[in-house]
Amino acid sequence: MSLDTVKHAADTPEAPQPWAELGLKRDEYDRVREILGRRPTGAELAMYSVMWSEHCSYKSSKVHLRQFGDKAPHSDALLVGIGEQAGVVDVGRGIAVTFKIESHNHPSYVEPYQGAATGIGGIVRDIIAMGARPVAVMDPLRFGAADHPDTRRVLPGVVAGIGGYGNCLGLPNIGGEVVFDPCYQGNPLVNALCVGVMKHEDIHLAKAAGAGNKVILYGARTGGDGIGGASILASESFDSTKPSKRPAVQVGDPFQEKLLIECTLEVFAEGLVTGIQDLGAAGLSCATSELASNGSGGMRVELDTVPLRDSSLSPEEILMSESQERMCAVVEPANVDRFLEICAKWDVIATVIGEVTDGDRLEIFWHGEQIVDVPPRTVAHEGPVYDRPQARPAWLDALRADDPAALPRPADDAELRAQVLALVSSPNQASKAWITAQYDRYVLGNTVLAQPEDSGMIRVDEESGLGVAIATDGNGRYAKLDPYAGAQLALAEAYRNVAATGATPLAVTDCLNFGSPEDPSVMWQFAEATRGLADACLTLGTPVTGGNVSLYNQTGEAAIHPTPVVGVLGVIDDVARRTPMAFREAGQLLYLLGDTADEFGGSAWSQVVHGHLGGLPPKVDLERERLLGEILVSASRDGMIDAAHDLSDGGLVQAVAESCLKGGQGARLVVPDGLDAFTFLFSESTGRAVVAVPRGEEVRFTDMCAARGLPAARVGVIDGDAIEVQGAFTLPLDELREAHERTLPALFA
């Protein structure tokens, strides 16, 4: 069939178009026709359909995400806020840090290795596009039941993909999470976070300004991979003689991306870039329309100049291809030659594909014929917005009424001991070393803390020792019981984890993983979670700087637990002052900070021992979190503590076990007055941490806690080669280590 040009579209208003197959609703298609005053061309339809998709337009989530801006706490540290490709935070000394988390959930289920690999690739390009050198990645991962056969397919592929791409890129992987729950069966969550560092003056934003400036596409050639809707367009309607649908999952080449990083940083350093954007979801459709929309509005692109891997690609496919490792830059004419020269030095293909115009239309040509003529804002920023119906789930009251208080607790000390072993060896609480050993944590030479520490910590300035710490956390079980509180608990935990290493929390990124927005109960969960997170960010003074929403994590009627994953970034003046988690010195005193209550709703204990989920999650107390954070940071700065570990899922015994195993030291614990051993060991009350205090610092430390009103109870001492709970049981470290470390290799090696 002949080319569907703008003129042809105007002449054939009634030609049938595959808008429904491309995922547009009738009213959305009508709106496109209204905007254009005619039917869209095939290329235009391709652009609108992909840019107005949930993934690109946030059409169901936008009305809720606005709260992150509306309720944002004032922060002097925020240099670039929500809305750009990634937020940018001032960490002092003229240095800025950018960080963001994204999801690559669906591709990772279809093709675990490439899905996870290209997830890293995409988030890394977002960070480069801000002008920053990427310095670390983290991966919060969630899979179905650990012993489900499909988890054996998905997990090893995902882990190998993250390692294969990230290791080859030379980025240390410094943390993340691995969580198993049957609710993620068929819908694994593969989130990826990247952090980058730059000087203040190097911040770059995605916009095309200045008529006559050239648009340069550089990086990999464009191929047929990653075309979702476009293959429908190409094969089912426009040209039925084409081969069958191409793979919808992109294929990554980390070597190409490494060259792209070095090449991009070099063109930035020489000041050759006016605007820049990475090509991720929706490929060129997204990059051209967003660049133009953020600038003065006009851009002309000669699509046939795009270097191709496959010469048979149609213009619609080229516009929608999600081939990886590509970037788009806007460059002043005088700088074009030098730009191309640097690309050539790095063996990166670079092509001038168009220029910025003084009009207000995005115009795309194919061998001289116009196939796109649209106002770019209508593609990129003025897509449909839905305030979808919400309904509190009918099952919620019954779930909350199923109180874990009714669950049988250990009858004697032997059972208590057995449950401790069961907990630390359960897939969620077991050592993740089998996974993290497949990631390079050393490259770049600035990794101060990495998994399994509470947060990853990177030195960003070698002279002063200035550093940043990042933690990601989320607890779908809590959020299922109460999405408002669940989102706040995720933030609280990440905040606490950052503070536990001695860094002051500054800013937040989030990845909101939910089921289908068309299900009112999922939409209610989403609304509650975003409201909870925005409120908590306001209280803690940590603005959301950006992030990602992943909806439709659902198979049939069964949605995943609502899973807001929250990343918190903190700053530390001197990484030499960091607080690690390991108990290293026998004789140091163990203090439990915070209040411990009988709270087991959504707990690891209820899951591991009883397979139970019900009741209410632990109480949120953000003022307490803030106070605890201040104490942990002060104690780190003034050298009052030698180790700290936050208390979260699994409670005190999980934290003590991890700290003992890491340091190769045992601990003698004494149950404090007013608590029973069970609650002491397993409660998941929030706002708590366990710290190791050198004897010489005890008075100074406890005085500080008393003066500032933070409960601090002496609960034991580092000693011996076992965890001994006095009057209850003794657990040799060797036995503990065996239990903690054998689980994942037994399942996946």
Next chain:
Amino acid sequence: MTTRVGVVTFPGSLDDRDAQRAVKLAGGEPVALWHGDKDLHQVDAVILPGGFSYGDYLRCGAIARFSPVMETIIDQARAGLPVLGICNGFQVLCESHLLPGALTRNDHLHFICRDQRLRVENAATAWTADYTAGQEITVPLKNGEGGYVADERTLDELEAEGRVVFRYLGGNPNGSRRDIAGITNEAGNVVGLMPHPEHAVEALTGPTIDGLGFFTSALRKLVA
């Protein structure tokens, strides 16, 4: 005058800046060398760093070996220039036939990153003179293709001539023959190993500072 140690950057090199930092901490002057430039800029020694040169396309190190900079390095190494190949650099040295044998995929088929104990078997090379024979050190190991292989005769020769420089302790991490972690050439100026001494030069970021001795050894030898 400070000793100049060149660190080559190939497309895909990753630990080049780390090697430069290690040289600096040891008191030398790191000099960045570019794969496309034959000129070694009067350096006194060369480090081929870790990474995935040319994306490990074809075979690890197979393409890097033909880069312009390697032509000069191969010539000068044969004339006695101290050369250290770390991880991918070791693979390049084997592909260049400056060292015998080859590196194959880890026997367990996974990339592995861990703190690795090693025994220094030969403390007489250009890069190990600051250690003592039999000394045990711990430095990071991180690779996917670190299994050292060679035919039995070559392995016997290496052993007989004392050219096995490092051996893995506490478990062979990748299936290397005879637990070999690193070797040297007959003259002792060219050393290659899979573990990463440049990541064990600061207490803050490494498991130990055991790796510093590589760099101080070379500098001391060059000053003397």
